[in-house]
Amino acid sequence: GQQVMQIPQYQHVQEGEDFTTYCNSSTTLSNIQWYKQRPGGHPVFLIQLVKSGEVKKQKRLTFQFGEAKKNSSLHITATQTTDVGTYFCAGPGGLTGGGNKLTFGTGTQLKVEL
């Protein structure tokens, strides 16, 4: 079945440093979604990417979808303590997947130290 892996598993940064998490799927994705989960909280939707090579920005966050639609990345510029949490990518099952069986990545836990 489809597997979605993320690296790194953990990342500790000093406040103000940049952070990147990478997401790799074993199959081509019709779209990819990113979620953030604060400690003790629930996943919150951040963004969805659909097109090959797509790049979207949300303030200090930059999301990219690979040309082959099998990988994606999330980059945070100048991290802040409010960025602490686990970031998950998620992709539907296969090319025609409508998101019914969204497969979540393993997640990258970000800790930001002052």
Added chain:
Amino acid sequence: NAGVTQTPKFRILKIGQSMTLQCAQDMNHNYMYWYRQDPGMGLKLIYYSVGAGITDKGEVPNGYNVSRSTTEDFPLRLELAAPSQTSVYFCASRPRDRAKYFGPGTRLTVL
């Protein structure tokens, strides 16, 4: 809108006991989901539903049952609780072709 609500927030069960985790949404979403998240891990899909009266298995359905008699409610039933079912359970819903809204979760411990 209250969004996606889950009850209870916390529960401790003894091995072999049964319980139902409640999930409700007031956004008229057709699609609803149950996930479990083990400590430090990602989310595994247990069951999902694409509308009232329609349910289907996810990755890890064993030991669980669901029903969807209304658009609003999607309860998850544990019949014979086992320690392996200790986890945080998240319910989610979404409209067609949109991202999921997650509930606050139910933390279940089976001793």
